[in-house]
Amino acid sequence: MKKKLSLLEELQTLDRTIDDKCLAQTALRAEIAGNEQDVAAFRQAHETNLAQMADLERQKNELENALATELDNIKRSESHVKEIRTNKEFQAVGREISTARKQVGELEEQILGLTTRTDELRAVLEAQQAELLSREESGRAVATEKSDMIDSLQREVDAATAGREAIVSQLPANLVRRYQQLREQRRGQALAEVQGGSCLGCNMHLPPQLYNTLFRGDELLFCPHCQRILILKQEQAQQ
Structure with missing residues (x-):
């Protein structure tokens, strides 16, 4: 019976070792997963800003096209002024030109606002891009380091498991x-x-x-x- 008790004690020591090593592996995997989630969240924020930048540039292009159209309208209306024969026609063209110039001013103001926003967002994106690359590189290094530790622990688990099996074979x-x-x-x-x-x-x-x-x-x-x-x-x- 003393021999059996001694073997049981060895068995419990090995089982605790296996448990501890497996828990350590779980913790390391959680660290890897947590780091990957952090990088993914940062990448998502960066992609959201990229999408916002694309939308701002689309709006700016639309406004610039509208501005070009209004400027063409003004130019065309001004070119027709020389052909006007009546005061009524002159007033009508004048109102068209005035309305178009007002629209041009509003469009230019909107374009300026969008330009400011895109410039600010572009600076943010450049900083985010650099940070994302740094985080991805760091994440790969951490994953490699933790994976090596997991593999090392697994070798210890395998050795302890082999010892456990040897002890179990000697017990009823x-x-x-x-x-x-x-x-x-x-x-x-x-x-x-x-x-x-x-x-x-x-x-x-x-x-x-x-x-x-x-x-x-x-x-x-x-x-x-x-x-x-x-x-x-x-x-x-x-x-």
Whole structure:
């Protein structure tokens, strides 16, 4: 029984190692995913600004075309002034030219506003583009570094798993099943050390008879409070 308890203790140590390494891998993958999400969010913001810039330039082009049309209208109307024969016609053409010039002024004002906005947005886009490239490069470096760490941890997990399988092969199947059930029920800790007459798994005091039986080490004993498998270190048993 002492041999089985020793193997179970080794098994629990390996299982904790595997658990810890797997948790570390999960955390590293989360870091990679989080960094990728941050870069993606920044890229989306940049693309939104690019779309806004395209829309502003479209509006500006439309206004410039409208301005060119109004200027042509003014030029054409002014060229007809010499051909006017009546005062009524002259007044009508004058009103057309006045309306067109007013429209030209409004269009020019709108174009100026759009030009200012596009210039400001262009500066933002240039800064964003540089920042995006930097973040993407940094993200690739981080992903490579974290991936290497994940691979290194996986090698440790594989080694611990091989050691675990070797230990399991030396234990009865029913004992392994019981151990695994306790691990699942007790947050990964199937075995608990006993010190000073208390179970360190739940910190509850053990019945004196049970504690005395532990010193013989000839049977598998469970904590009556948390049901973990109890182990007593050899040096304690000698004392």
